[in-house]
Amino acid sequence: MTDPRPIRAMSGTNHEGTSAHNRRVMIDALRVNGALSRADLSRATRLTKQTVSNIIEELERDGLVVPKETVRKGRGQPSTPYALVAGGAFAIGLQIDRHVTRAVAVDLVGTVLTRAETDLPPNGPASGAKVVLDLIAKVRDDLSQIAAESEKRLVGLGVAMPGPFGIDGADNDQWMMQAWQKFPLLKTLADGTGLNVGLQNDAAACATAERIVGAAHGLDHAVCLYLGYGIGAGLILNSELYSGANGNAGEIGMALLSPAGPKRTALEHRASLASLYQHLDISPASHGVYDKIAQLAAADDPRIMEWIALAAADLRWGVHLIETIFDPQTIILCGGAPEPLARRLLAAIEPLPPSVADRPGRPLPRLQLGMTDPWSVALGAAAEPIGRAFDPRFSAIMKDARSEDAVA
Template sequence: MALRGTNQEFGRPYNRRIVLESIRRFGPIARGEIARHVGLTVQTVSTIVRELEEQGFILSVREEPKGRGLPPATLRINPEGGFAVGIHLTPLGIDAALINLSGDVIESAHREAPSATPDDAFDAIGAMVAELTGRRSGGRVIGIGMALPGPFGVEPMSFVGPTTMAGWQDVPLRERLTAVTGLPAFFENDMAAAAMGERLYGLGAKHSEYYYLYFGFGLGGTMLHDGSALRGAWGNAGEIGHIPVVPGGEPCPCGNRGCLERYISLEARGRWSGDDADWVADVAPIFRNAIATIENLFDPETIVLGGLASPALLERLSASAEPLHNSVSARRDRRTSRIVVAQGGQHTVLRGAAALAVSGVLSPRFGQIFTAKRQSEGDLLKGGDIAA
């Protein structure tokens, strides 16, 4: 989505957001470059930049002169200018992290909560957020993002079975999350959050067209196109785990038989009595077929294998796909492997969830909603102070 300013009389909060987003995406960057990116005058950008500097969201840095004249000051995000909270809810428990504007994990916490009910989970989340933010007294929290297993809004598949959050049907996630934290709240499926976390902080920075295969309690994936996740008509694109791959195979809670995640997922690995090597050898033919399916459907630069499994297990699974089937990805001019293991680290989902909150408050899309409603209660960009 292009970053473009508006001259409408109620567009000032929107313009502040797109200027800050431009600095976040392209910094260090000079005022004139920002103006060209967002289609505003340098004078308008300078006024907004001055406000953002006063509020502590950005830093102005001037390099030492190397000749005559002073080089222009460049702008970058102030990492300590704000924080976002990332939450990852799984059938096994809850992970949370306080993350600064540069994507650094400042504090993190984990709660064991197998098959948590909504009431228990939100009580725990409220306590965890209070604990995390209490360790950074005086900081400013912009918002909170939560990632959880999908798909969403599909009656025979959503919140059904061991790889989803059973019993969470029709829970008002955004409202409940805001109620227990007091923060602007956003939610996303965990595979898309992981893909965005990898794009921002892992291998994704090197590629614009790749498929992120999320190996979690279930199995899913997200295609990143030009740095953005392909969502589908209802936001459920990428549920590759529910593609039937074994005719007459194991029954799946979704109602089909032989679904991919019944064989390749942490839940499937947990049902296997042998060691990792034996399990990988057993599922390798199915995995190899899945890779060819993804390649032929999406024609990605590469498939990034990530998620909650250990790097060692992911590496072993990646190696098991060799020799890969012929597909549209079998090109002689390739510059990267057809499968690579993610490098975003164990906090990839949390970083992606936190980035969702930051983008939700700062992005043009949110700005359009904000300005269209002409909210009078203040600018959410200011966020809330962390309680002392």
């Protein structure tokens, strides 16, 4: 008797020279679905039973999977489900924002084991780099106290910060972190920690967090509309995070609301948290600003509601643009906005205008609420090195195939 639940998995390949890809496919299937038997894995990934058995034995030797209690269903043969070992790998995620930096440590299944945050000095990386390195060292030390083998199984450091990357701008442009952009951040972090370091923008990191433990879990096509100091869109296309040629895909906050005329306004100048801070005349660096905005939103403060009405009109246009270009299964409003604010903003964006996504029988709403947690970016950053080490990459298979064709 087969397991009646639907199993989500990417397809493996039985061609020679693809064992690394198949290993990643198996790990991803276990991460998305939980414990699965060898037969379940074979059906879901379209790999032969022998290939699945070989990979399971290899993963078990490497301490990445463990057999669970044998299950008997009906009159068929009993089956043994296999599950990921949470302590099979660890990673650290770092968020660098304009006024604060956060770091978290996670295990293979995305559980946050320890976290810490601290304020960043106003002079950028000149003294901020040491603050960041000290924060990473603290989280790393805390992790070693929690998991004795964490140092041996630490796969890397993921970093997330506001984009866009590689764009020239004025040093005093409040929307761009020019000093940090020009600083050799990756080399400094790699030299200071001895870890492999990857960088992505904060919207992409938040989308990664949604994909692992949030509203995008198990979806193949989703766009995460990130509401932070600025605005971005994390693109999950064909089950993979799409970053673009220069890591700037999804920088929708820079889209112009009115391309014609002398005054061209970018979306994030009117509908981001930074625009809310300006509207309320409060400093984003002040302590307790997150809680203060949450309280004002929960009380339907007239100033908050006025901003919501203006921002919702612009974000409604942004949702229409995303639906038209990417045709996602759903759009997820997420980021660092307090939940009372995000819920009121979500309600104000409705009703959405007609688009290619406006069709009967949709299994998911066109727009839904995701994470409203200031730690979600750091969590997504921590997932990046886990994904780099274990997630399937069909682009890599295509590159291997092109290389083989060239040799032939």
